Amino acid sequence: MKASNSIKKNASIVNKFLKKELHGNPKQLYDAASHLIVHGGKRLRPFLVLKSCQILGGRQSDAIVAASAVEMIHNFTLVHDDIMDNDETRHGVPTTHTKFDLSLAILAGDVLYSKAYHTISTKSKLSSNYTTSLVSKLSKACVEICEGQVYDIKFAENKRIPTEKEYIMMIEKKTAVLFEVSCAMGAICAKRKQNDVKNLSSFGRNLGIAFQITDDLIGIIGDSKKTKKPVGNDIREGKKSLPIIIAINRANAKEKKIIMKVFGNSKASKKQISLAVDVIRSLGIEKETRNKALKYAQKAETSLGSYTGTAKAEMVSLLGFVISRRL
Amino acid sequence: MKASNSIKKNASIVNKFLKKELHGNPKQLYDAASHLIVHGGKRLRPFLVLKSCQILGGRQSDAIVAASAVEMIHNFTLVHDDIMDNDETRHGVPTTHTKFDLSLAILAGDVLYSKAYHTISTKSKLSSNYTTSLVSKLSKACVEICEGQVYDIKFAENKRIPTEKEYIMMIEKKTAVLFEVSCAMGAICAKRKQNDVKNLSSFGRNLGIAFQITDDLIGIIGDSKKTKKPVGNDIREGKKSLPIIIAINRANAKEKKIIMKVFGNSKASKKQISLAVDVIRSLGIEKETRNKALKYAQKAETSLGSYTGTAKAEMVSLLGFVISRRL
Numbered sequence: 006m007k008a009s010n011s012i013k014k015n016a017s018i019v020n021k022f023l024k025k026e027l028h029g030n031p032k033q034l035y036d037a038a039s040h041l042i043v044h045g046g047k048r049l050r051p052f053l054v055l056k057s058c059q060i061l062g063g064r065q066s067d068a069i070v071a072a073s074a075v076e077m078i079h080n081f082t083l084v085h086d087d088i089m090d091n092d093e094t095r096h097g098v099p100t101t102h103t104k105f106d107l108s109l110a111i112l113a114g115d116v117l118y119s120k121a122y123h124t125i126s127t128k129s130k131l132s133s134n135y136t137t138s139l140v141s142k143l144s145k146a147c148v149e150i151c152e153g154q155v156y157d158i159k160f161a162e163n164k165r166i167p168t169e170k171e172y173i174m175m176i177e178k179k180t181a182v183l184f185e186v187s188c189a190m191g192a193i194c195a196k197r198k199q200n201d202v203k204n205l206s207s208f209g210r211n212l213g214i215a216f217q218i219t220d221d222l223i224g225i226i227g228d229s230k231k232t233k234k235p236v237g238n239d240i241r242e243g244k245k246s247l248p249i250i251i252a253i254n255r256a257n258a259k260e261k262k263i264i265m266k267v268f269g270n271s272k273a274s275k276k277q278i279s280l281a282v283d284v285i286r287s288l289g290i291e292k293e294t295r296n297k298a299l300k301y302a303q304k305a306e307t308s309l310g311s312y313t314g315t316a317k318a319e320m321v322s323l324l325g326f327v328i329s330r331r332l
Numbered sequence: 333m334k335a336s337n338s339i340k341k342n343a344s345i346v347n348k349f350l351k352k353e354l355h356g357n358p359k360q361l362y363d364a365a366s367h368l369i370v371h372g373g374k375r376l377r378p379f380l381v382l383k384s385c386q387i388l389g390g391r392q393s394d395a396i397v398a399a400s401a402v403e404m405i406h407n408f409t410l411v412h413d414d415i416m417d418n419d420e421t422r423h424g425v426p427t428t429h430t431k432f433d434l435s436l437a438i439l440a441g442d443v444l445y446s447k448a449y450h451t452i453s454t455k456s457k458l459s460s461n462y463t464t465s466l467v468s469k470l471s472k473a474c475v476e477i478c479e480g481q482v483y484d485i486k487f488a489e490n491k492r493i494p495t496e497k498e499y500i501m502m503i504e505k506k507t508a509v510l511f512e513v514s515c516a517m518g519a520i521c522a523k524r525k526q527n528d529v530k531n532l533s534s535f536g537r538n539l540g541i542a543f544q545i546t547d548d549l550i551g552i553i554g555d556s557k558k559t560k561k562p563v564g565n566d567i568r569e570g571k572k573s574l575p576i577i578i579a580i581n582r583a584n585a586k587e588k589k590i591i592m593k594v595f596g597n598s599k600a601s602k603k604q605i606s607l608a609v610d611v612i613r614s615l616g617i618e619k620e621t622r623n624k625a626l627k628y629a630q631k632a633e634t635s636l637g638s639y640t641g642t643a644k645a646e647m648v649s650l651l652g653f654v655i656s657r658r659l
Binding site: 029030031033034085088089107108109111112114115116118119120121122123125126127132133134136137138140141143144145147148150151152154155156158159 | 356416454
């Protein structure tokens with residue numbers, strides 16, 4: 006089965022579970038909490054939970070609860086991040102604080118977060134020692150996500166361009182850790198400890214890094230019709246992502262001037278941004294950025310070296326999908 | 333030992349634990365997360381966890397982790413509530429979003445929340461089945477707190493004055509549930525199930541209702557020097573609390589007019605508010621409100637009927653402290 010078909014099939018199982026969990030009173034709260042979820046999303050993280058369980062011989066039914074909880078956590082971070090980034094739309098849909106308001110968006114995030122732990126601690130059929138491991142892994146990941154988000158904000162506020170190492174550290178916390186914990190939780194749901202959890206965690210972490218690097222590339226050179234964001238959106242927002250770090254390191258004085266003129270400048274004209282995007286493209290950053298993503302994808306694949314079977318094939322196929330995507 | 337002395341003694345144990353847990357990098361995040369905690373607070377909820385454990389013969393050392401986690405949760409709700417209420421100070425200290433900014437305050441709340449679950453799932457020496465019960469109880473309480481906060485917002489937005497029953501339902505979710513779960517968690521830390529958890533939960537819930545009713549009374553008639561809030565603050569904010577519900581039900585047409593003129597009116601003058609407070613006082617709401625709080629305090633005490641010993645005496649003493657306080 007192609008990765009995208011398998012992702013879709015698994016997504017529908019998770020969607021059904023999420024729909025059941027995310028309703029109640031006051032209705033407005035649950036409408037706000039479900040808002041982004043019902044409007045789409047690939048459910049990549051739940052896919053990783055389910056496949057990581059399956060690759061180790063575990064049953065999908067043992068992993069569905071953790072898979073759904075991870076998606077709740079993911080959406081909790083999206084809702085709160087959109088507030089912090091002051092974004093009005095996400096994938097063409099109004100963000101939660103735009104559709105509802107600030108208070109409801111904060112609470113929508115908080116209730117998603119609470120439901121995630123409640124779901125894990127009450128709906129999972131695993132024995133308590135596995136449940137405790139799931140909570141411990143997931144909460145540690147959430148701590149790191151908060152830390153990563155602060156680093157991201159600090160990088161944006163600071164005039165200095167971060168080093169590649171600092172950027173990787175930031176995206177590891179902000180993004181990769183949730184991919185890592187998704188795989189780790191899948192392994193725990195398959196009742197595995199130590200070595201398997203370590204291997205799957207490594208797969209998830211490296212996949213997550215490759216995912217974010219690719220995402221940041223799309224943020225610079227992506228087709229605005231597909232991304233549903235203005236051309237060069239991340240440049241205008243002054244996002245110090247890897248492709249920007251590479252571009253600035255490669256640029257000569259004249260090119261640097263063109264880039265820096267629009268970088269983080271909300272008043273930059275469309276023409277100025279378009280020129281900066283052309284300059285950045287001409288510096289060959291796409292190839293170098295995609296190569297870096299590929300390097301992490303290869304590390305991820307290596308982590309699965311000792312496993313075989315359909316689930317492995319699907320996970321490796323997902324790697325290819327993640328680094329080659331243009332949307 | 334007087335309740336206030338016992339509370340102080342227990343608070344210092346919890347403070348030590350919290351200080352150890354709430355540091356890390358980026359420092360700014362942990363400074364924001366600790367901001368309200370280091371500036372005070374009675375640690376009532378941790379006190380309830382510790383005493384509920386002790387009343388059932390449990391060891392304090394088995395409950396300190398849960399006690400600290402509850403305080404993290406409490407502070408998470410304070411930080412996010414202050415954003416929603418647009419409050420600039422809390423007990424004379426700048427609120428987290430005022431001292432830092434909106435993004436850091438959202439993240440400070442989120443990291444406190446994450447740390448609470450991480451602490452419970454990794455630091456508790458209890459066996460996994462008790463840990464899972466703690467997570468399940470705590471996360472359910474957090475879901476209800478979010479629901480309660482939305483009801484509170486809806487009541488404020490709606491022109492209609494809620495009924496007493498609706499008000500009690502709202503404060504049960506918004507406030508009492510965290511007192512309830514504190515006591516339930518104490519009982520679980522003492523390795524008790526079913527009946528004892530039920531009794532202690534009932535104590536906490538009724539104490540929590542009595543606490544909030546008293547809090548709302550202070551919000552109307554409290555001494556502004558002690559509360560560090562402007563006179564009649566809750567009236568100006570249009571908070572539909574029990575003393576207001578009672579006052580409006582008792583007021584004649586002329587009195588109602590004076591109250592409604594300033595109710596929820598941010599532009600009301602000091603003189604107008606002062607007049608409205610005098611009218612409300614003259615309606616005898618203090619006695620009726622304190623009587624309602626007393627009724628819940630008595631229910632709480634009844635829940636502890638089958639227990640004896642020092643911890644019980646301290647818990648009953650706390651009840652008296654909660655309903656008679658003027659600050």
